[in-house]
Amino acid sequence: MCSYCKACKPWGDKKDSEEYLEWFDTHKDTGSANHQGSAGKMEVDDIREIFKRSVPSYGVKYLNYIGDGGSRTYKGVVDASPYSPSVEISKKECVEHIQKGMGTRLHACKKKIKGLGGRGKLTGKLIDELTIYYGLAIRRNSDSVEKMKDTIWATFFHKPSTDEQPKHDKCPPGQESWCLWQGVKVTENLKNYNHRTPLHSDVVDAICPIYESLTEKKLLQRCVGGFTQNLNESLNSVIWQIALKVHHSGAAIVK
Template identity: 55%
Template sequence: MEGDDIREMYQRSDKLHGVKYVNYISDGDSKIYKGVVTESPYGETIAIKKKECINYVQKWIGARLRTCKKGKPGIGGKLTAKLIDSLSNYYGLAIRRNTTSTENMYKAIWTTVYHMSSTDDMPKHHYCPQGADSWCTWQRANAKGPLAQYKHKDALLQIVLDVITPIYEDLSRKELLERCLGDFTQNNNESFSSLVWRIAPKIMPGSAIIV
């Protein structure tokens, strides 16, 4: 039903409103997007680009990490729920703060991994912003003077890095990051849906007339 509705919206948008939707903001379901492209509502000359809702993209990494945790015996106590939440938030911020450049987005995503896996013997803060105002405590200490007194917090263990690195490699692919350019979200749609469900909850029966 959702796919049919969206295809109908594309097909009638120009006739009813003089509007052509050139971006399709996805929630991860590629079947609906393929259906819209197949319909070619505006002819062959106007391509409809797929964009990702960055809120959903952030959820992907959290879901992947939690699934990985379940499938890797012995890592549960190291890849904690708190750590997964932190990694997900940092990943989401890296995208939101760099929605005009895939290169900056990629760099910011991996900055998190390098920063959190740094140790006194092997600091990896080369991507972290420099200066006394940096969010990176190592870079702040470096700007203020010698680093002899600086001590890193507990770093990501190698067993955790081995598990999360393939996930980060997959979710920092250029083609994915290109679909995140523009800072698109489905917040408006979700807000409208929330309002509708408050008026007509899914758990209560009702007819179209009542809605």
């Protein structure tokens, strides 16, 4: 979709001339300008068209909308009601964006609370680890909200565990577990197991609300299925190699 036509641009102030009118008569059906309004509205209009053409063009109905957190585009699809009122279109979250959200929240928390960073606290390396663990917990348990939630909290409680207060109840049991404590437990040799330096209590208190927010049932319910936008982004990257984003290209060039 384009908001203006590059072929029309050279005419500038000549739009009232007979020459322009004669040219435009042959051009009006082939011009690339097919959108009026803001760039944000363009995305909404575009996704509506994609849903509306699914039945006449392909004989299918799209029941899931995979988004990246924003609700405006999804609302546009629902309001357009491309199918019968009885057909519900569900909003699904892109797991990649949800995982990224954990990292963003943790970095913001570190920046906001003075003294939270530094050795033995909320370092950049630890933020990366917690973010990856959060994403893996969703992907590996994408069939169940409860499994997702339990596994996410398992990664949270695992870090501050000590020899005196092990908090591994939610960690997966068995020798194949990613939790070393659970692996040693099977061998009944826990008396010789020593925990690493636990996560500082200040960090635990600071990030707990983030985990509570990012394990809400409504959010995790939208993660069921483990959907991502990777296929779309892969197609986009191919297009952008030909029609570079740093240069404007009309619809004809992109096609």
